[in-house]
Amino acid sequence: MSGHEGGRxxxxxxxxxxxxxxxxxxxxxxxxxxxxxxxxxxxxSGSGKSTLLRCINLLARPSAGSVRxxxxxxxxxxxxxxxxxDRALAAFRSNTGMVFQHFNLFPHMTALENVMEGPVTxxxxxxxxxxxxxxxxxxxxGLSDKADAYPGKLxxxxxxxxxxxxxxxxxxxxxxxxxxxxxxxxxxxxxxxxVIRQLSNEGMTMLIVTHEMAFARQIADRIIFMRDGLIVxxxxxxxxxxxxxEESTRSFLAHxxxxxxx
Amino acid sequence: xxxxxxxxxxxxxxxxLVGLGVTLLFTLATSLLGLLIGTVVALLRLIPxxxxxxxxxxxxxLFRCTPVLVQLIxxxxxxxxxxGIMLTPSLAAGLALSLxxxxxxxxIIRGGIVSIEPGQWDGARAxxxxxxxxxxxxxxxxxxxxxxxxxxxQGVLQLKNTSLASAVAVxxxxxxxxxxxxxxxxxxxxxxxxxxxxxxxxxPLTLAVHGLEVWLxxxx
Ligand SMILES: Nc1ncnc2c1ncn2[C@@H]1O[C@H](COP(=O)(O)OP(=O)(O)O)[C@@H](O)[C@H]1O
Ligand SMILES: [Mg+2]
Numbered sequence: 001m002s003g004h005e006g007g008r009x010x011x012x013x014x015x016x017x018x019x020x021x022x023x024x025x026x027x028x029x030x031x032x033x034x035x036x037x038x039x040x041x042x043x044x045s046g047s048g049k050s051t052l053l054r055c056i057n058l059l060a061r062p063s064a065g066s067v068r069x070x071x072x073x074x075x076x077x078x079x080x081x082x083x084x085x086d087r088a089l090a091a092f093r094s095n096t097g098m099v100f101q102h103f104n105l106f107p108h109m110t111a112l113e114n115v116m117e118g119p120v121t122x123x124x125x126x127x128x129x130x131x132x133x134x135x136x137x138x139x140x141x142g143l144s145d146k147a148d149a150y151p152g153k154l155x156x157x158x159x160x161x162x163x164x165x166x167x168x169x170x171x172x173x174x175x176x177x178x179x180x181x182x183x184x185x186x187x188x189x190x191x192x193x194x195v196i197r198q199l200s201n202e203g204m205t206m207l208i209v210t211h212e213m214a215f216a217r218q219i220a221d222r223i224i225f226m227r228d229g230l231i232v233x234x235x236x237x238x239x240x241x242x243x244x245x246e247e248s249t250r251s252f253l254a255h256x257x258x259x260x261x262x
Numbered sequence: 263x264x265x266x267x268x269x270x271x272x273x274x275x276x277x278x279l280v281g282l283g284v285t286l287l288f289t290l291a292t293s294l295l296g297l298l299i300g301t302v303v304a305l306l307r308l309i310p311x312x313x314x315x316x317x318x319x320x321x322x323x324l325f326r327c328t329p330v331l332v333q334l335i336x337x338x339x340x341x342x343x344x345x346g347i348m349l350t351p352s353l354a355a356g357l358a359l360s361l362x363x364x365x366x367x368x369x370i371i372r373g374g375i376v377s378i379e380p381g382q383w384d385g386a387r388a389x390x391x392x393x394x395x396x397x398x399x400x401x402x403x404x405x406x407x408x409x410x411x412x413x414x415x416q417g418v419l420q421l422k423n424t425s426l427a428s429a430v431a432v433x434x435x436x437x438x439x440x441x442x443x444x445x446x447x448x449x450x451x452x453x454x455x456x457x458x459x460x461x462x463x464x465x466p467l468t469l470a471v472h473g474l475e476v477w478l479x480x481x482x
């Protein structure tokens with residue numbers, strides 16, 4: 001699956017550092033993702049994977065380093081001033097689509113309204129146009145019949161597919177998935193992974209934090225293994241899973257091999 | 263045995279009606295102004311800076327922790343002496359009741375806003391929403407549903423508190439009943455009637471609010 005590599009760099013993270021109080025959460029993380037590339041990030045809980053994704057769309061604020069998405073870049077200098085003015089901050093965030101572990105759908109809106117929210121409020125599209133596009137996206141994730149349902153009436157897998165459609169609706173240049181299937185019942189994981197797989201076939205640039213090792217090995221071009229806020233090992237997906245070099249990568253993966261998941 | 267006689271009230275029906283009108287008008291005006299003050303204070307309180315937080319905390323503390331009757335009298339009698347600004351009774355009472363209500367509304371609204379899960383803020387920000395868009399589209403609509411019982415409760419208190427404006431001679435329902443009492447020497451009938459009028463206005467209102475809550479919570 002490495003056919004997309006070699007294009008221009010879509011995401012570039014340089015020497016990212018972040019602390020919460022005394023705790024150093026990210027201790028100098030660098031990575032690049034080419035256009036159309038898929039990077040999976042694995043590692044034990046608490047290693048800083050979510051924080052890393054949240055830095056890339058500026059939901060979290062690093063103290064040092066830089067982030068570039070497409071043609072827009074931000075450098076962090078550790079000062080207390082705001083990173084960007086509100087308008088520029090929002091514009092930067094709309095370059096990425098983010099899918100959260102706990103969906104974060106808007107409960108007071110139907111599935112359709114959730115998907116229309118970005119196009120209408122952020123992209124200022126006319127409602128009729130936004131609705132047509134949102135219905136097409138719901139069809140794409142297999143939820144045409146749930147357009148008028150409120151999130152509270154949907155299963156976990158359906159919620160996450162609406163969340164993916166909502167993120168896609170703003171036409172981001174990069175999609176980020178933060179343990180998109182970790183909160184799902186096992187029998188619902190497949191329907192969400194199928195949607196992500198479909199996006200990979202369409203050439204979407206993606207960063208995927210996941211505990212689904214078999215899926216990561218199959219779909220990603222490269223995989224990063226993180227521990228304690230550092231990248232311990234990075235490599236092509238299959239070789240990192242099948243033949244990890246570092247001892248800590250090996251012992252982490254052993255948990256999954258033991259459970260027969262790869 | 264006391265000999266109840268409500269019939270004497272009939273000749274004062276217009277006075278009571280006017281009093282009720284003043285009470286309702288006062289409630290409406292001070293609730294709306296209080297809500298406006300409360301919303302502004304609540305939104306400003308979200309700014310993580312002591313330059314804004316400290317004066318707002320002082321305002322909320324001052325008005326929440328002193329009796330509203332004292333505030334009313336203070337605005338009417340003490341303010342002119344201190345600032346030279348002479349307020350009419352209605353203006354003094356309106357200002358005091360609005361600021362008093364505003365302090366409570368501010369806490370209710372702030373509580374409603376911060377009760378919205380961090381994931382909702384994340385979801386809105388990740389879509390690229392600006393602050394005001396996130397507030398208007400995502401946070402406030404959910405917060406208002408949660409705040410509604412407390413806001414309605416404060417509205418009920420606000421209506422009953424307007425009776426204190428009679429202390430500075432605002433001709434509200436209670437003030438009129440004092441006048442009627444002075445003429446008829448029938449305080450039990452007068453105040454019983456006034457209590458019934460408050461009840462008749464407020465009870466359906468609380469039912470309506472309950473209905474609204476149910477309606478807002480539908481389908482979720
Ligand atoms: N807002 C925060 N405040 C303080 N500590 C945090 C915050 N967010 C995350 N952390 C801490 O940062 C560390 C890394 O968290 P996270 O990025 O969520 O790891 P992962 O996603 O790999 O499980 C954890 O120890 C967590 O407790
Ligand atoms: Mg995480």
